[in-house]
Amino acid sequence: MQIENILQFLKELTINNNREWFSENKGRYDRLRKEFEEISSNLIAEISKFDEEIKHVEVKDCVFRIYRDIRFSHDKTPYKTHFGVYIASAGGRKSQRGGYYLHLDPAGCFVGSGVWCPDAVVLKALRQSVYDNIDELNEIRTNPDFARYFTSFFEEDKLKTVPKGFPKDFPEAELLKLKHYLVEYKLDEKLLNATDFVPKVADIFKQAYPFNKFLNYTVDEVIQKK
DSSP: OHHHHHHHHHHHHHHOOSHHHHHHTHHHHHHHHHHHHHHHHHHHHHHTTTOGGGTTOOHHHHBOOSBOOOTTOSOOOOBOSSEEEEEOTTTGGGOSSOEEEEEEOTTOOEEEEEEOSOOHHHHHHHHHHHHHTHHHHHHHHHOHHHHTTOOSBOOTTOOSSOOTTSOTTOTTHHHHTOSOEEEEEEOOHHHHTOTTHHHHHHHHHHHHHHHHHHHHHHHHHHHHHO
């Protein structure tokens, strides 16, 4: 099974995160990387069935490198211990738009949808959009198909107080404190081992499509003004 082999490699890499071990296992990595690219390519094809903007996205623009940038990091281990792919139009992994992320990691596998780490201008616009269109967003969030997988937002780096310019008594004030507009769903062992893994993951992403569409309306407006 492709994913089982990928996770086994990453487990060993976690223990042996050094250039000597990686060099000895480079052929194995190249083979698994190619398999992950195949999974990603199939995922792009499946997502394109409900999100037409993904049709012309290329795998090479979406899969993240395994090599870490250690120039400004206290952690000097040279390799990431996960495989990741961010499928989004207008740049793949470098896109500012909301998209679809798959993360394979021995410590926990998950999928995510939305906008991660937007710049200050985009973040301010997204907060304004949430404030102005809260009924539309809540309709998306409470839809049973969406809520089956996504129950909360990613809260890392969240502000402690409501940002300036917004009323503190806003009913959904916690949403305005977010630094990322992102939702996640953890993948269990049964799903990871499923023969129809890609269609199952794509179906999860399908439920997040309205959320991405909501976010991208604002992201696109900001990009056009830049």
